[in-house]
Amino acid sequence: MSEDRRDERRNPRGRQRGAARSRGQGHRSAQAPSERRRRTDPARTAAYDVLREVDTSDAYANLVLPPLLRERGLSGRDAGFATELAYGTLRLRGRYDAILARCVSRPLDRLDPEVLDVLRLGAHQLLGMRVPAHAAVSETVALCRDRVGAGPAQMVNAVLRAVGRRPLDEWLDELRADAPDAVTALAQVGSHPVWVTRALREALHGAGRDVGETADLLDADNTPPRVTLVARPGLVDADALTDGAGDDVHVEAGRWAPTARVLVAGTDPADLPAVADGRAGVQDEGSQLVTLALAAAPLDGRDARWLDLCAGPGGKAALLAALAARRDARLVANELQPHRARLVRQGLRAVPDGVVEQVRTGDGRELGTEEPGAYDRVLVDAPCTGLGALRRRPESRWRRTPADLGVLTRLQGELLHSALDAVRPGGVVAYVTCSPHLAETRLVVDDVLRRRDDVTRLDARAAVRDVLVPGAQIDLGPDDGGAGGLDVQLWPHVHGTDAMHLTLLRRG
Numbered sequence: 001m002s003e004d005r006r007d008e009r010r011n012p013r014g015r016q017r018g019a020a021r022s023r024g025q026g027h028r029s030a031q032a033p034s035e036r037r038r039r040t041d042p043a044r045t046a047a048y049d050v051l052r053e054v055d056t057s058d059a060y061a062n063l064v065l066p067p068l069l070r071e072r073g074l075s076g077r078d079a080g081f082a083t084e085l086a087y088g089t090l091r092l093r094g095r096y097d098a099i100l101a102r103c104v105s106r107p108l109d110r111l112d113p114e115v116l117d118v119l120r121l122g123a124h125q126l127l128g129m130r131v132p133a134h135a136a137v138s139e140t141v142a143l144c145r146d147r148v149g150a151g152p153a154q155m156v157n158a159v160l161r162a163v164g165r166r167p168l169d170e171w172l173d174e175l176r177a178d179a180p181d182a183v184t185a186l187a188q189v190g191s192h193p194v195w196v197t198r199a200l201r202e203a204l205h206g207a208g209r210d211v212g213e214t215a216d217l218l219d220a221d222n223t224p225p226r227v228t229l230v231a232r233p234g235l236v237d238a239d240a241l242t243d244g245a246g247d248d249v250h251v252e253a254g255r256w257a258p259t260a261r262v263l264v265a266g267t268d269p270a271d272l273p274a275v276a277d278g279r280a281g282v283q284d285e286g287s288q289l290v291t292l293a294l295a296a297a298p299l300d301g302r303d304a305r306w307l308d309l310c311a312g313p314g315g316k317a318a319l320l321a322a323l324a325a326r327r328d329a330r331l332v333a334n335e336l337q338p339h340r341a342r343l344v345r346q347g348l349r350a351v352p353d354g355v356v357e358q359v360r361t362g363d364g365r366e367l368g369t370e371e372p373g374a375y376d377r378v379l380v381d382a383p384c385t386g387l388g389a390l391r392r393r394p395e396s397r398w399r400r401t402p403a404d405l406g407v408l409t410r411l412q413g414e415l416l417h418s419a420l421d422a423v424r425p426g427g428v429v430a431y432v433t434c435s436p437h438l439a440e441t442r443l444v445v446d447d448v449l450r451r452r453d454d455v456t457r458l459d460a461r462a463a464v465r466d467v468l469v470p471g472a473q474i475d476l477g478p479d480d481g482g483a484g485g486l487d488v489q490l491w492p493h494v495h496g497t498d499a500m501h502l503t504l505l506r507r508g
């Protein structure tokens with residue numbers, strides 16, 4: 001640790017902790033050595049503070065952590081440690097709670113939330129990071145004394161020693177053996193809520209895949225994705241994406257989308273000039289694929305006016321606009337939330353003048369009535385549970401509830417109806433969700449189709465295959481001849497993308 005960092009370690013009276021001790025001039029308190037308040041590690045403290053903020057303010061960890069690291073001057077290895085500790089603990093919280101419940105004498109929901117978060121942080125250091133057991137326990141006990149108080153420190157010490165007595169594999173075997181059923185076992189080991197685990201298992205089955213893949217899917221959700229960039233066609237050549245960036249920035253081609261490049265070295269994507277000026281952006285490869293597929297879907301007649309019905313924050317709108325520019329088409333981007341509509345405008349800044357007809361703020365459910373039959377291609381990237389992007393937001397799986405589904409599926413159905421009214425006869429609508437949940441994907445589409453006789457389902461798989469990197473062989477699941485054989489469902493554990501769903505529909 002640098003001298004600068006040591007200088008920041010001051011006790012509440014402004015005294016520097018640790019420095020006096022390292023000079024051998026430590027003031028001895030009247031407390032026994034084991035009770036003496038220890039210095040606390042700033043990286044662990046930062047991770048703890050993030051967990052508390054996420055718990056008490058419903059904050060997103062990935063918005064809380066970076067400014068907190070900056071504010072406290074944490075960088076390099078300390079910042080990396082704090083990040084892995086905070087995000088890893090949030091992701092694997094369900095697994096650790098199942099293990100901790102075996103080491104704590106009372107139910108976990110009777111512990112103070114602050115103490116439970118300290119225990120989770122200790123469990124992640126012991127079982128999920130390569131922190132030596134003695135350091136994991138003693139540093140976490142010190143954190144407990146500093147942030148929560150001396151009272152629970154002894155209990156934290158005893159519980160963490162019990163957790164550290166066995167390796168992770170043994171704990172997981174025990175969870176599997178003792179779980180009341182297979183879904184609970186998967187949920188505990190894979191650290192997902194039981195209802196989410198069940199829904200993902202059903203979604204795999206619904207897509208014709210083996211439910212035995214569920215554990216791999218949960219594992220993939222527990223693995224932070226690499227940063228994927230989109231080179232917006234006509235605005236920047238994908239092979240020139242890193243031009244003007246430092247020598248330490250390296251990208252490699254995406255697996256599926258010709259527009260995709262994966263950041264394999266270098267840090268902040270915003271350091272790339274093409275990203276800074278909007279010719280490129282950060283975008284999951286699955287999002288790129290479904291957008292490219294909508295633009296490529298076969299269409300007879302006019303192809304001049306495209307609509308993005310739910311555009312905020314604008315990743316797909318920017319790709320659509322770049323594609324529209326090359327085809328002399330114009331794009332209207334609609335978004336309900338004014339602040340997200342502003343983000344859409346910002347995301348479209350590199351698109352040539354005249355291509356974006358309008359960024360409008362409004363309820364997409366009304367657009368079909370306001371502008372019937374006015375568009376040739378429409379994207380409905382519907383608001384959804386986001387169960388397909390759990391790997392991006394460490395805490396999100398614990399926030400969603402099954403009750404969210406009822407509200408969302410009604411909205412999704414209404415937006416799809418509106419889109420089908422807004423497209424001209426012969427035009428194409430893409431229904432997209434970043435969730436594989438059957439209630440949000442196939443069931444929404446089937447329900448809308450049952451109520452209308454002017455819509456046919458198109459072969460979305462063929463449209464996706466048409467836009468792939470030349471030579472790429474994509475496994476889109478078995479062709480069962482039904483809707484599952486036409487729709488596309490991508491998976492993190494199979495494709496390395498978010499679990500995006502795509503249905504393509506033609507009106508008339």
Ligand SMILES: C[S@@+](CC[C@H](N)C(=O)[O-])C[C@H]1O[C@@H](n2cnc3c(N)ncnc32)[C@H](O)[C@@H]1O
Nearest residue numbers: 310311312313314315316336363364381382383
């Ligand atoms: C999944 S996000 C779209 C992501 C976007 N296509 C992208 O790639 O950046 C769904 C968006 O729909 C918006 N939304 C929610 N209800 C809406 C409504 N009734 N009409 C239009 N947009 C709505 C949300 O505010 C959110 O920005």
